[in-house]
Amino acid sequence: MSLSLDNQGHDLIRRTYSIDIGEDAHQKWLDEFESFLGARHVIVGSSDLFTGHNWNAGSTNAQFMVFGAKASPNERWVDHMQNFKRYYDLMIPRARRLGPEQFHHPQELFTAPDEARGIEAWMKDVHRFLGYNIYLGGVFGAESSRLGFLGIGFDDWNRVRSIQAEQSFWLTHLTGSSLLQQRLALSEAQRSVTQAGLDSLKWGIFVLDSARRVIATNRESDSIIQGPSGIRVAQGVFEAPYDIMAALANCSLSPVNADKGKTFLGQAGLPGHQNRYVVFASAFNDESAILGTTGVGTMIFVLDTKHFPPLDVRVAAKVFRLTEAEEAVAAEVLEGLARSEIAERRGVSLDTIKAQVRAVYSKTMSGNAAELAARVAMLAKPTRD
Incomplete structure (x- = not known):
């Protein structure tokens, strides 16, 4: 099964990645990319932006693999990443034949019996070793020099x-490509x-x-600042x-403990607005100071829940x-x-409501109302109405 992006998505991807450069310039671009991320591929994302897997800029360097990274990569980790690179390298030419700007199940790209067995085993290994499932792979790009992989x-x-x-794709792609x-x-x-x-x-x-x-900011950040969130930018400081x-x-990216303390969920607002804003953040590394910092920077995302339609x-x-009663609660x-x-x-009775709320939190893997709002936000259409 494949999923095509809508026309607006096609156009944005095409314009963003259709940079008219020659082979030498393309090679230089890849070299710079590798020095930036420690890898020659583009962006790896995750469907769940709220468990530490948001804005995963793809890398074969364990320091930058924010999901399950190890300070000293062991043999198992190195083998896993070598397999990732092998399948990724094989995916590019096959993705060109299938067509860009579509999502594909990984097994659509690996149909020979030995390859099918290999990719199936690797996908299981991803879940066992890194803690998440890959049931949908994907490619995007308007030309052969601009293809990437999306793991969900x-x-x-x-x-x-x-x-x-x-939704995950757009947030991952747009924020990552912006930086x-x-x-x-x-x-x-x-x-x-x-x-x-x-800005969309x-x-x-x-x-x-x-x-x-x-x-860096976007248009919605201005609305957040002007609202009752308590978030401000004073003399350029957040x-x-x-x-x-x-x-x-505590939001940091560390080669020693890269998958802990990196991402947080919170809630902001004045009394009466305590659940209106969902806040989370992710660290990024800017060792070469291209963005103006010589260390770890932070990407902060704030969602005003007024955007949530009842659906x-x-x-x-x-x-x-959720049951009907749990949905209502x-x-x-x-x-x-x-x-x-x-x-x-x-x-x-209050006990009945407490039990239903506990069930909602348990099923949605939420610890509080803000995290529940985040889970709902995860399914929201990511562009303005």
Whole structure:
């Protein structure tokens, strides 16, 4: 099964990646890319942006593999990454034949019996070794020099999941390519195209250097600043409520412990707005100071839940297999209602509501209302209505 992006998606990918360069320039671009990421491929993403797997810039260097990275790669890790590179290298020419700008199941690209067995074993190894599933692979690009791979973790496949994949793809691709374009100092026209893509996202994006100075934003970030989130930019420095700033202090990318403390979820807002904003962040490494920092910077994403249409709760209920009662309770939790208020509204006991809320949190793997909002946001269409 394959999933084609819509026409707007095709056009954005085509304009972003159709850089008119010769073979020598392309080789130089790859060399710069390798020094930046420690790898020669493009972007690897994940469907779940809220478990530490968001903005995974693909790399064969364990320091940059933020999912399950090891300080000293063991033989198992090295073997796994060598297999990844082998399958990736094989994927490129086959993807060209299948056509760019589409998602494909990895097994669509590896049909010979020995290859099929190999890719199946490797996909199982991904789950066992790195902790997530790959049931959908993909390629994108407008020309042979601009192809990438998207790995997505699914427990099953259906149309709802494909929407989730598309949302993940756009956030991963647009934010990643935005930084890459600044890093590689591409043309103003190319930067403008990517900025337009970032401006179309509902997520407010703040890119900070190691001193918390804001070096990049998008249009939605202006709305976040003007709202009751408590997030501000003063004299170019990012400011936020204490709980967010405290969490940011622990948001780091370390070769010793790259998969812990890197990503956080939080909530921001004035009283009465405590569940209105979903906040998470991811670290990135800028050792060469191209973005203005000589160390680890931070990408912060803020979503105002006013963008959630009612359908999103129903979609989330289907994905996470909530009962009708649990779906209703989840919607009320997202409204910011306390358990006692929900019980009074429904005319049932507080213990019943508490049990239903616990079930919602358990099924959605959420620890609080903000994380539940994040799970629902994960299924939201990522562009403005």
